[in-house]
Amino acid sequence: MEEVGQIFAARRLIxxxxxxxxxxxxxxxxxxxxxxxMKQERDTYRAGDMRTGIKLSTDFHVQLAQCAGNTVLTEFLQQLVARTPLIFLAHGDPGKSVSCSDQEHANIIAAVIAGDTERAVKAMRAHLDHLESHVVPAERTKPLDLAQLLGL
Incomplete structure (x- = not known):
């Protein structure tokens, strides 16, 4: 579980x-x-395609880094983001959805568009906090079935 906290801490920084x-x-x-x-992600989740939705959610985070223009941070983020679905597989709360919230992504983009750096960073951190809240302590963890995680 310590590694989970480290992954989310690294994601918050990057x-x-x-x-x-x-x-x-x-x-x-x-x-x-x-x-x-964001539209593709929202439509995919609404259609019940969790596997593609999760891929689009991770793509969104990586695309943000690509747009910011730092290739080194983009590479680091790709590695971290790729591990996030595995965290939910191993430590996810079966009672909670593991999908990113399209409203949270929209809030981040709205703040970016407004040029409100402080609000944008807070929205991203809140989003990552929300994702991390889906991880349960090791003693309460019952691993999710891979097919369930991917919506198969």
Whole structure:
């Protein structure tokens, strides 16, 4: 469980920095890309396709880093984000959905568009806190079935 906390701590640091940079520099093409990705993610989850939804959720986080223009942080984030679904598989609360909230992603983007760096970083941290809240202590963890996690 210590590793879980370390992964989310690393994500908070990297994604907080990414969002700061993005709030200062997002352009119209990047915004279109992010909005389209959010729409695909929302539509996929609503259709009940958890496997694709999880992939699109992780793609959204990586796309944020790509838009911010730091390739090294993007690579680090790809590694961290790829581990997140595995965390939920091993330590997820079976009573909670493991999907990212499209409203949380929308809140992050709204703050970025407004150029409100502080609000954008807070929205990202709140989002990551929400995701981490789906992890239960080791003594209460009953691993999810992989098929259940992926909606198969």
């Amino acid at each position: 994604e907080g920095f990414v969002i700061e940079r993005l709030a200062e520099s997002i352009d119209a093409d990047q915004l279109r890309t992010l909005r389209e990705l």
